[in-house]
Amino acid sequence: MLRWSKAFIPTLKEEPKEAEAISHKLMLRAGLIRKLTSGTYSYLPLGWRVLNKVINIVREEMNASGAQEVLLPAMHPKELWEKTGRYELLNKDILVTYTDRNGKETIFGPTHEEIITHLVAGEVRSYKQLPQTLYQIQTKFRDEPRPRFGVIRTAEFIMKDAYSFDIDWEGLEQSYKIMYDVYCRIFERCGLNFIAVEADPGMMGGNVSHEFMVPAESGEDEIVVCKSCGYAASLDKAEAGKTSGLQPPASNLKPIKEVETPGITTVEKVSKLLKVTPRELVKTIIIVADGKEVALLVRGDYELNLVKIARFLKAESLMLADEGVIEKVTGGPLGFSGPAGLKGIRILADYSVQGMVDFVTGANKKDRHLLNVNLERDFKVEGFGDFRYITPQDACPRCGKVIAIKTAIEVGHVFKLGTKYSGVLKANFLDAAGKEKPMIMGCYGIGINRIIAAFIEQNHDKEGIIWNKALCPFEILLLPTNFAEPSIKEAAEKIYKQLLGEGISAFLDDREVSPGIKFKDADLLGIPLRLVIGKKFLDKGLFELKIRRTGEVKDLRDPEALKKIILSA
């Protein structure tokens, strides 16, 4: 077995310049990973051991749930992706492709809905063959616009992706519930502090999804949580509520008035100049949804949520209008748009605008804003909806109590796809009545690499990583302070062999370096238990067992007692 003097564990004393996130720094320093290029990492022996621990947990739980492991190709024919429309949708963003010598374009799979659906479509004919849940653990490729935070967002990463096929929506409910529960068990076993939140399905399609989020400083996502009732949702999805801004309509409205606002385009500057608060302004944002312009109104102190708008409009694509489009639609430049006088365009408003009176808007003219604009009198809104992001000042949409917004790392995501893929790829079956129907699908992903980073984000101190038993690369580190001292060396070797004989994953630091280096490295690697064989052994025959997480120290006379402690840890 492995001993340190022969191991490839390049630890770093100094903080690597390339890393910002804590987990990234520690993974580099402890010799778990090394970067090749932005977004691609090599896993060194220690990192690979941990990764395999995660994979084993995932595999065990997936198998226990009745899901079956498969391995699909990473190289996909472009045609399948064209059929579902995702070639068009994703090619400009994340697809990694290459063209072979015959001019045929191949995609390196960023996910596998097309492939698994194609496979199942060809093999499953009858309701008697359903339901099925298939999964794989495989490398995915995505041309990420911006890889970040070490292994948290990379261009190449290992995903556990699972797909369920059911005969009806009830079946999907069951399959989905099983996966949801399995995910909870997996993340619990890994020792992650996580929250399952309601989320928007995004590019995967479908109506319902849940994300498994690990609150951490270096997270890329924001989640909303309510301590009182347990409501939890992604920031994109969280309901902002209907009550904000609701006031009784005033009977004597002030007359509209145009004012000069030279070069003043932001809410902040306008409100400062006109001596009003941002909540007395209404922002008018022109968006382009599936090629059609729509004007969206929101109170000045809130932010529009494009995900909610796209969902409301059932739009495939949605973006902010550029300056040219704004000029064309409103007649005025960017920054001076307002609802009054807009023609030939749908106007939708966030609930926050409901009940506002005598508010400030752009005048659809350069350097001009309007005071005392009012609903109905000055413009008509086609409808109100929840189009904004929730803020920390908002009440919980379920119980009305205080909410918190936290950053988090997404480690898993489960979706109800329905027939989005089975429909176009003709994954049909005959039901008991002999009628052909599309299978009802779900898909379920876990970012394997992210679990490690997320765990380290939550389990470290100034000195290094603090592994738990589930993910640790080794359970116990033997640290003879002076390996050149024959009696210490002899004792260390003896215990090492004993532990290995017991099937305990032990690691021996047999390097002939000063004790300080060994102690520092030991804390950095974060192996849960450390047995020091040193001065106390020479003087009194005692072995010192230190628990990495608590710092608790026990002196043992009999190394046999170790086994009990390790097994009970």
Next chain:
RNA sequence: CGGGGAGUGGCUCAGUUUGGUUUAGAGCGCAGCGUUCGGGACGCUGAGGUCGUGGGUUCAAGUCCCACCUCCCCGACCA
């Protein structure tokens, strides 16, 4: 793609402002020898550099100019 920062031995950096002192430096690491041995020990000796790349200005470029590449951060974007 927009904004900001950075690129000098394996690592962390100084030197660049105002071109010429060095033969381009330090600490750590690395190799050899010796002394140490419970919190990154010490002494001596030594190896290791296209100063990101290409071009330009100049008698002279790590240092000035232009172009490009790479990395990091913020944003856009993104299961």
